[in-house]
Amino acid sequence: MAHNPVNHPARPIYRAIGGLTGLYLVIFGVLGLVETSGSELFAQDQTITVLGQGTNLGHSALAAVLGVLVLIGTGIGRNVDATLNKWIGYLLMVVSLAGLAVIRTDANYLNYTIPGVVVTMLLGLVLLMAGMYGRVGSEDEARAWRDGRLVL
Template sequence: MAHNPVNHPARPIYRAIGGLIGLYLVAFGVLGFVQAGGGEFFAQDDSSVLGQGTNLGYSVISAGLGIVILLATLAGRNVDVLVDTWLGYGLMALGLAGLAVLRTDANYLNFTLATAIVTMVLGQVLLLCGMYGKVGSEEEAKAFQDARLVL
């Protein structure tokens, strides 16, 4: 992470965007839980919420990830940078895995094409938030600027 800026001027905006992604995932998870409540955990049916396929399992996963992102955003102190980066990579991998099993019996999370696309876009935006949200001391920021000027 040596190339990621420290104390970027827009870091509060990126932190807020990360929090909004957490809120979206919690809302999607709760709505999916209400929609698929009482059904099978990994049902493969026509259940959809906000235009995306879901089931009880994916709703619980989404709500859990959203809560983790919200807690990390509230904690700050570069915890949000670490969580946003790793969960961004995780959401990208989940979206690709969902795309790979889209029309097979292994589609346990009931993904649709829209679900895979939204999951990958959320992962990309979380990675962006993780890259530009780093906070550090003035010495770290100056060292980053000096290293950047050398290149």
């Protein structure tokens, strides 16, 4: 049995938080696409920053696509948003850790900076939280989850 709650009372708030996170990713991605237009896809120019984070065309496009996916999931609702938020949260955390590992090397293809790593990790954690607490289920599933919690 999963340890994540079903029909959490604050589920609409978590869904809104996930949507706002997706909106941030879209805004960052679009601003980054505008700022880096005309440059190479994976340019490693540390002077290009958007909202305080280093970026390039590839990083901006990735952020915009992930943000649109989160917004689509939020619009659909039900468990689609919870699943998308959870997996995109995991992806953002892995990408941020990989960015931290290669930040001062030639393998820094997404032009990460320390603020970019921190923000990406926080966005991943927020989406993961929204995904964990945003699940919807029937009353029987919610009752089974509550009963399973009460057993010591």
